[in-house]
Amino acid sequence: MSDVIRLEYRDITMRFAQGTGKMLTAISGVSFAVRDGEVVSLIGPSGCGKSTLLNIGSGLSAPSEGQAFVDGERVEGPNAHVAFMLQKDLLLPWRTIAENVMFGVEIQRLPLAERKRRAQTLLESLGLAEFSGHYPHQLSGGMRQRVALARTLAVDPSVLLLDEPFSAVDAQTRMVLQRELAQTLKRAGKTALLITHDLLEAVTLSDRVLVMSKRPGHIIDEIKIELPGRDNPIARRREPKVAEYVARLMDRLDIGGTPLEAGATA
Numbered sequence: 001m002s003d004v005i006r007l008e009y010r011d012i013t014m015r016f017a018q019g020t021g022k023m024l025t026a027i028s029g030v031s032f033a034v035r036d037g038e039v040v041s042l043i044g045p046s047g048c049g050k051s052t053l054l055n056i057g058s059g060l061s062a063p064s065e066g067q068a069f070v071d072g073e074r075v076e077g078p079n080a081h082v083a084f085m086l087q088k089d090l091l092l093p094w095r096t097i098a099e100n101v102m103f104g105v106e107i108q109r110l111p112l113a114e115r116k117r118r119a120q121t122l123l124e125s126l127g128l129a130e131f132s133g134h135y136p137h138q139l140s141g142g143m144r145q146r147v148a149l150a151r152t153l154a155v156d157p158s159v160l161l162l163d164e165p166f167s168a169v170d171a172q173t174r175m176v177l178q179r180e181l182a183q184t185l186k187r188a189g190k191t192a193l194l195i196t197h198d199l200l201e202a203v204t205l206s207d208r209v210l211v212m213s214k215r216p217g218h219i220i221d222e223i224k225i226e227l228p229g230r231d232n233p234i235a236r237r238r239e240p241k242v243a244e245y246v247a248r249l250m251d252r253l254d255i256g257g258t259p260l261e262a263g264a265t266a
């Protein structure tokens with residue numbers, strides 16, 4: 001990790017027109033930065049504006065007020081510095097796995113041989129090499145998300161924006177995918193902003209967790225995760241301190257619940 005800032009939100013406010021003609025303030029005055037090689041998670045109640053913030057970072061939508069910057073440049077539209085991964089894998093059914101992985105790279109006008117080489121390297125590192133000629137419908141949900149991750153990485157972005165990437169896969173596959181994501185991010189030294197509803201996922205995958213309030217969403221807490229092994233979320237799960245972080249996040253989200261009393265029987 002270095003002190004170079006890769007992604008920055010500066011005083012972002014976002015309003016949407018409602019059907020009724022009224023305006024809805026989705027986000028209000030959000031500022032934060034993500035440094036080179038850092039993984040930051042964003043958590044908060046549904047509808048607080050998390051996806052909206054990612055859309056703004058990717059240039060898919062423009063904020064009502066404030067600015068987003070990637071690599072020091074103001075985001076003014078979709079650009080090759082940022083790549084997106086969503087809950088739905090959005091793979092093209094008529095393309096093979098390798099062709100899907102190469103999809104984002106095609107617009108970068110790289111020679112075909114180089115595109116193929118990149119796709120193959122990524123598929124190998126994610127354990128998908130033998131499926132490169134398969135079609136998406138031949139793969140499980142977890143494998144398809146892995147392909148989506150490979151496609152996101154293929155464009156070699158400065159910043160990865162991940163919007164609940166694993167929420168549609170089962171709990172155990174999810175742990176495997178979390179580990180693969182963490183290892184891949186670490187190996188490539190990538191910077192990422194991850195949206196998740198899974199507090200344990202946020203704590204075990206991140207260097208920092210930002211908590212958003214209910215709408216209009218703003219940042220209400222920031223927790224620096226001081227645990228070893230950010231590339232090994234499975235090992236992190238076993239760290240006693242993880243429970244403390246999760247408890248603090250539950251408190252900040254008003255999920256409530258008090259600790260079981262010492263010696264109480266279930």
Ligand SMILES: Nc1ncnc2c1ncn2[C@@H]1O[C@H](COP(=O)(O)OP(=O)(O)O)[C@@H](O)[C@H]1O
Pocket residue numbers: 016017026044045046047048049050051052053215
């Ligand atoms: N394009 C849009 N037009 C109108 N309202 C929107 C639009 N996008 C999001 N919203 C509203 O903004 C709020 C925040 O949405 P979103 O960013 O998707 O929340 P989250 O991802 O945190 O669940 C919601 O109330 C949503 O209905």
Ligand SMILES: [Mg+2]
Pocket residue numbers: 050051052163
């Ligand atoms: Mg969302």
